[in-house]
Amino acid sequence: MGPLRSLQALLGASLLVLACGAIQSACAQDLQVEIYKGGFATVNSFIFSNGKSLVVMDVQRKTHESQKLADIIRAKNLPLTHILISHGHTDHFTGMDLFHKEFPDAQIVVASDAIRRDIKNYAIYMDSGGETGAEPALEPALRPRSAENPDGFDYENTIHVLPGNTLTLDGGGTLELTTDYEPAEAPHMTTVYSRDLNSLFLADFGYNKVHFWMGDDISRERIATWREELAKIKSRYAALNPKVYPGHGDPADMTLFDTMIRYIDDFTRVTSEAKSREEAMQKMMALYPDYGQADFFLKYSVENHVK
Ligand SMILES: [Zn+2]
8 A cells, every 4th residue: 555545544434433423323323232131030231332342231139140141241351330230120220230340441321310219129129029929039139238237239329310312432433311200010110212223112001921920019009100101112213113122032023012912902901801810811811822920920920800
């Protein structure tokens, strides 16, 4: 290459760098997402990468699965900057303590102070009798720090509330976070939209071929709100037609919303008409024979709604 052509090449390269600085989205096209599909509770974690840095969303319920997820992230040889927790349920946040120790430079973040409070409250609930035959007790490392338990998990200082409703990866690519939802599957929920991926991450507004969790404090009213919010989210994103990633189960397209609304209607009808829990279980399993978590999510949801 002659001196003139190498000068042109150099100019071309610096122009590209300038363009990347000016139009970040053009250079974040290679934002990618990888799903880690957990075994326990069929819960998903998502690893976002732009080739320069990583963000993980939700970190599993079982420590050995969190460890597997951490190993996958470490093998990418890129800095993990953020651990985003979508909402305050143990299947999404239990791995926090392991991640905090494995990746001390990564910040554990949530989209609102209310979600940080939900996480701590759910940890306390799980530690004081919330466990069931299907769900194990809280990891001891997540017992809240207190005068009696000075080595406990310091929720207030270890979990950071993001200052705005976006999370931009080091090196480009922005995740848009939405939290203005009414209490549904959880008291507060974060959904994530990525323009670069044209993908919508529903957290636990979304279930695909997995029975919905309607146990604990999820009342009839909250189920109805869940349905309303699904209809709203569907219309908000309809024109974009994104790929849809649920918190539980495989990715889908926008038709997942209608499937989920139908499930909610069926669950509501079956559990209000059933004479017994066994009858409700059988009817739901007959309607949704290929759905996972019948002996966990469906069982405790039916127990909660058929007295
Ligand atoms: Zn979940």
